[in-house]
Amino acid sequence: MAAGQAAGGNSRGRQAAAVTVVRAGGGYGGNNDRYLDLRVDDDPTPIARLQQLVAMHHLYFGAVDPANVVPLAGIAAELQAMLRATGDYTGPQNGEFDAATRTALRALVGRENLEERWDGTADAIDGLALDYLRRRFG
Structure with missing residues (x-):
């Protein structure tokens, strides 16, 4: 086309x-x-x-490509800043992917209908989902 x-x-x-x-x-x-x-x-x-x-x-x-997942521990500070901006996280921006950060990310991922890209329990997130979240909220 x-x-x-x-x-x-x-x-x-x-x-x-x-x-x-x-x-x-x-x-x-x-x-x-x-x-x-x-x-x-x-x-x-x-x-x-x-x-x-x-x-x-x-x-x-689409399906998650296992070769394109990003460990959450390495981007915790970035996620905390993003989640503070969306109002999902009120904790410190300390770079630790703790329970509060996980809960906040789960809320945002659910609101954006990305549960097929991150189920809330894994220690890594799909790269496409992360790229989307960065474009939209980063």
Whole structure:
């Protein structure tokens, strides 16, 4: 789509973009074959918006890559600052990933629907979830 747009696009201008990916059992919960079915209409930059939606789909529904997890102990001070800014944490910014920090992070992760990326018990968080939290709250 992007290459087509770069080559001149549709004579009617930018208007819509869509993507459908079908695979056996690929839908939510494996209940259908629609792995991805997204459409953007009446948008000045439909391809860019569709790319954002695909990235969001992968964030919320994709699997965690074990090679892309970040130990929480190493980013505790950063998380505490972030969690203070969101109002989830009122403790000291001491760089220790303690029970209060874990509870606060669990609240934020739950509010952002990222529980599939961090279950609240692991000592490392998915890198995609961390990147999202940094962009949104960091």
